[in-house]
Amino acid sequence: MSLEVKLYPSKPEKVYLYGTCLVNSFSPETGLDAIALLEAEGLEVLYPEGQTCCGQPAYNAGYADEALKVAQSQMALFPGDWPIVILSGSCGGMMRKHYRELAPEDDQVAAFARRIFEFSEFLVHCLQVQLVDRGEPESVTLHTSCSGRRELGIHDTGVALLSQLSRVDLVEHAYATECCGFGGTFSVKQADISSAMVADKGQHLNDTGCRRYVSTDWGCMLNINGHLEYAQRDLRGLHLASYLRERTKLEGAE
Amino acid sequence: MHSTPTAFKAQAKAALADPVIRQNFRGAMDFLRGKRQGVFPEQAEFKALQACAETIKQQALDDLPQLLELLEQNCTRNGIQVHWAESAQEANEIIDGLIDQHDGTQVVKGKSMATEEIELNDYLGARGKDCIETDMGEYIVQLAGEHPSHIIMPAIHKNAEEIGQLFHEKVAGVDYTTDVDTLINIGRTQLRERFMAADIGITGVNFAVAETGTLCLVENEGNGRMVSTVPSVHIAVSGIEKVIASLQDTPPLLSLLTRSATGQIITTYFNMISGPRGYGEAERDGPKEVHLVLIDNGRTQAYADEQFRKTLSCIRCGACMNHCPVYTRIGGHAYGTVYPGPIGQIISPHLLGLEQTNDLPTASSLCGACEEVCPVNIPIPNLLQRLRRQSNLGREASTGIRGAGSARSGLEALVWKSWRWACCRPWAYGVVTRVVALARPLLGLVKTPWNKGRATPRPAPKTLNQLLKHRATGSNRTGGAHGNH
Numbered sequence: 001m002s003l004e005v006k007l008y009p010s011k012p013e014k015v016y017l018y019g020t021c022l023v024n025s026f027s028p029e030t031g032l033d034a035i036a037l038l039e040a041e042g043l044e045v046l047y048p049e050g051q052t053c054c055g056q057p058a059y060n061a062g063y064a065d066e067a068l069k070v071a072q073s074q075m076a077l078f079p080g081d082w083p084i085v086i087l088s089g090s091c092g093g094m095m096r097k098h099y100r101e102l103a104p105e106d107d108q109v110a111a112f113a114r115r116i117f118e119f120s121e122f123l124v125h126c127l128q129v130q131l132v133d134r135g136e137p138e139s140v141t142l143h144t145s146c147s148g149r150r151e152l153g154i155h156d157t158g159v160a161l162l163s164q165l166s167r168v169d170l171v172e173h174a175y176a177t178e179c180c181g182f183g184g185t186f187s188v189k190q191a192d193i194s195s196a197m198v199a200d201k202g203q204h205l206n207d208t209g210c211r212r213y214v215s216t217d218w219g220c221m222l223n224i225n226g227h228l229e230y231a232q233r234d235l236r237g238l239h240l241a242s243y244l245r246e247r248t249k250l251e252g253a254e
Numbered sequence: 255m256h257s258t259p260t261a262f263k264a265q266a267k268a269a270l271a272d273p274v275i276r277q278n279f280r281g282a283m284d285f286l287r288g289k290r291q292g293v294f295p296e297q298a299e300f301k302a303l304q305a306c307a308e309t310i311k312q313q314a315l316d317d318l319p320q321l322l323e324l325l326e327q328n329c330t331r332n333g334i335q336v337h338w339a340e341s342a343q344e345a346n347e348i349i350d351g352l353i354d355q356h357d358g359t360q361v362v363k364g365k366s367m368a369t370e371e372i373e374l375n376d377y378l379g380a381r382g383k384d385c386i387e388t389d390m391g392e393y394i395v396q397l398a399g400e401h402p403s404h405i406i407m408p409a410i411h412k413n414a415e416e417i418g419q420l421f422h423e424k425v426a427g428v429d430y431t432t433d434v435d436t437l438i439n440i441g442r443t444q445l446r447e448r449f450m451a452a453d454i455g456i457t458g459v460n461f462a463v464a465e466t467g468t469l470c471l472v473e474n475e476g477n478g479r480m481v482s483t484v485p486s487v488h489i490a491v492s493g494i495e496k497v498i499a500s501l502q503d504t505p506p507l508l509s510l511l512t513r514s515a516t517g518q519i520i521t522t523y524f525n526m527i528s529g530p531r532g533y534g535e536a537e538r539d540g541p542k543e544v545h546l547v548l549i550d551n552g553r554t555q556a557y558a559d560e561q562f563r564k565t566l567s568c569i570r571c572g573a574c575m576n577h578c579p580v581y582t583r584i585g586g587h588a589y590g591t592v593y594p595g596p597i598g599q600i601i602s603p604h605l606l607g608l609e610q611t612n613d614l615p616t617a618s619s620l621c622g623a624c625e626e627v628c629p630v631n632i633p634i635p636n637l638l639q640r641l642r643r644q645s646n647l648g649r650e651a652s653t654g655i656r657g658a659g660s661a662r663s664g665l666e667a668l669v670w671k672s673w674r675w676a677c678c679r680p681w682a683y684g685v686v687t688r689v690v691a692l693a694r695p696l697l698g699l700v701k702t703p704w705n706k707g708r709a710t711p712r713p714a715p716k717t718l719n720q721l722l723k724h725r726a727t728g729s730n731r732t733g734g735a736h737g738n739h
Contacts, residue, residue, distance in 0.1 A: 019718045025687050026712075046725075050680035053673075058674065059639070061670065062641075062646045066674040069678055070677040073677065146620075183618065190266070190617050192706060194619070195706045196583050197583065199707055226710070227709075229709035230705075
């Protein structure tokens with residue numbers, strides 16, 4: 001996969017936050033935690049009203065026209081020239097890579113796509129954050145989404161952040177690069193295959209012996225946590241933003 | 255036994271429930287991934303070679319009509335007789351006719367996915383011609399009355415116990431053994447006699463070089479060389495997309511092919527076939543006639559569309575299937591197509607039409623593992639997404655893909671239209687998400703395919719949009735940095 005060389009801006013005064021539909025409905029605290037972390041770095045966080053969905057579900061399902069309409073409605077919410085920090089690698093892949101495929105001739109779309117940064121990528125490359133670990137010692141494992149890994153090329157930024165936590169032992173699980181089986185409509189249209197994939201992912205994560213795993217994608221986590229709950233395992237996942245806030249004991253955005 | 259793409263879901267389900275299939279494929283794919291990893295230690299080197307190969311294949315496809323004409327001219331000049339087949343039926347008729355011309359009854363075959371595609375063995379068998387596979391994997395599959403489950407490793411679905419049992423049952427005088435060397439020797443002894451007795455040898459083609467009229471054949475067992483040199487007639491069968499411009503193009507393609515496929519720096523044999531034995535038969539070996547049968551069979555449909563054309567860049571290394579989390583779990587037979595795995599999912603709709611293959615583009619999480627390892631950089635996830643789109647098209651949308659719109663569901667289209675309507679109207683989206691949040695105690699009662707092995711996710715009582723209302727205008731702005739890290 002050819003990834004464009006990504007140029008990172010220096011630390012801005014303000015950023016936009018794109019929450020994503022899954023954070024909005026299933027884990028609003030992820031959004032609040034991300035805001036707390038960004039504000040702790042001295043940034044003003046703008047959260048425009050009217051955020052719905054990036055359009056990826058329809059795009060992946062083969063309804064590109066519907067996806068484009070939704071994409072246009074979302075792009076209009078970010079008129080300023082600030083970076084847009086997004087709380088998901090897969091929505092990030094949609095907005096950075098696939099928006100341009102939906103509207104290849106549109107320079108404004110290309111400019112918009114260049115302003116998209118996945119949360120962990122932004123913390124590492126634009127803010128160069130230095131985290132202070134204030135938590136108890138523990139082991140944790142990281143699941144990086146396929147979009148984050150292969151569409152955005154940010155398989156290392158989650159690792160970089162977790163590695164800064166002095167009392168956290170980051171354990172790699174077997175088949176770490178393999179998909180969890182979510183894939184949007186794939187999980188429903190090909191439910192048998194999808195659930196076989198997530199059963200393996202759950203097993204590999206569980207085999208690390210960690211109590212919790214961390215991810216930057218709620219799509220993967222709804223899938224994996226849903227399986228772990230079904231399989232009656234204790235292991236659960238939480239978003240990197242929540243994990244970092246917990247470890248650094250930041251107060252903030254409620 | 256004969257699986258079909260229309261029964262994909264049932265076949266996949268059966269494979270998932272079969273622990274032997276699961277174990278055989280997981281083990282074999284892990285092995286092949288490891289081998290590939292070992293010969294591409296540097297990602298940068300792979301990327302450079304990949305870019306080179308992508309350009310070679312893309313250029314060859316862009317010049318396809320001219321290169322095919324040039325190939326025919328130069329093959330003819332070399333004494334290779336060129337035949338054109340628009341369909342599988344036509345290809346079979348041509349090959350059968352050639353065998354008849356020489357009163358042939360005994361045919362030996364080298365490994366060739368093109369002949370699997372046209373189901374040549376069945377066609378010839380029905381006409382009283384004995385056509386035996388000589389690649390060890392193909393031989394095993396033929397003995398078992400099956401089809402290849404992988405384009406490079408046809409019998410990868412079988413373990414040594416199953417092969418030992420098969421030989422014991424099907425080959426006279428063979429005791430059950432699981433010793434691989436013994437099994438290989440049994441096969442080799444059986445095949446040796448068949449090479450010597452054969453009237454006709456049939457092989458595939460890896461690269462057909464237009465500039466020189468050379469047919470390149472990559473193999474490890476030497477059976478390809480036997481098949482293409484011992485019988486007096488050699489028939490090479492190739493898809494039209496195998497043509498490349500010049501001999502200079504072969505080293506990067508060959509290097510990528512063998513490393514991607516089996517993790518070998520080079521295969522044991524690389525045959526470059528440039529014609530029958532010397533004019534006047536002054537040469538003592540080699541076939542007296544060489545024929546090249548070039549098959550379209552749906553390829554020009556892919557060629558006609560700029561995006562789908564990339565499908566034809568494939569050099570058939572199988573790396574996409576080796577790295578595919580779906581293929582690794584369901585194996586090759588579940589797809590019900592000659593070409594399984596990610597490449598099969600994007601090529602089969604052109605060969606068979608979308609009516610029969612609508613399930614295939616949906617059988618991917620679009621994880622991109624295939625694209626990451628593809629030696630010619632085929633954007634497989636994008637092409638799957640495009641095929642999904644073609645499947646869903648309304649009747650009004652014209653398209654060059656056979657069977658486009660055949661999976662269109664009025665209900666699904668309505669769901670996405672409604673989704674779009676709500677996503678473009680934040681007030682409506684807010685109402686929907688708030689209603690879902692309020693209904694959270696009830697959601698667990700609704701069972702969907704999602705619930706196969708997964709609990710229903712529970713929405714939070716309040717959405718982020720509710721919690722952060724007016725934040726952008728600053729009216730409810732929370733304090734800045736409290737903590738410091």
